[in-house]
Amino acid sequence: MANQVHEKLGVLVTYMVSNPASYAYLDSLRPSVSAVPRTVAALPPGYQLPLPENPPPPFTRYNDANSCTTYDNWPSGLKGRTGYSARLTDDQLRKQFTSRPVIYLLGGYDILPLFGFDGSCPAMAQGPTRMARGLAYHRYANERHGATHQAAPVPSCGHNGRCMFTSEEALALVFPKK
Secondary structure, X not given: OOOOOHHHOOOOXXXXXXXXXXXXXXXXXXXXXXXXXXXXXXXXXXXXXXXXXXXXXXXXXXXXXXXXXXXXXXXXXXXXXXXXXXXXXXXXXXXXXXXXXXXXXXXXXXXXXXXXXXXOHHHHOOOOOHHHHHHHHHHHHHHHHOOOOEEEEEOOOOOOXXXXXXXXXXXXXXXXXX
């Protein structure tokens, strides 16, 4: 969302994001228990709880914002940006974010706090697992901001780059058949 060369390249570039620790939210809202589809096992085994009778909206003000005062700081949010990201306004970042093609590769087994899992307060505000964070962010981008980003679950992979980028799902996206 922050690079300033995308439009100058002269070739179509699609951004492929794979199992990051967290995402840069464009406002102070964060996912609630309603943000992740219940049809996907995005939580650790045994943690898939039923939705409350009156579920909250998918994205709400973070309920622990008073205790987690950095949850909306860059790179988890737009506040306190430095370097190249600070050169752009919030509106420019939003416009670039929504207009660029993005695919989120999400490991179907990336549901455990392993391999450098970010358990910091700003990251946990985005969800309990990388899979849940990715699914929620994809929904957030498209529903809240009008993006047309894609989510591509890779069922047989956890937090493993080799598995993710050599999977049939990823190869079909990187090298589409014409």
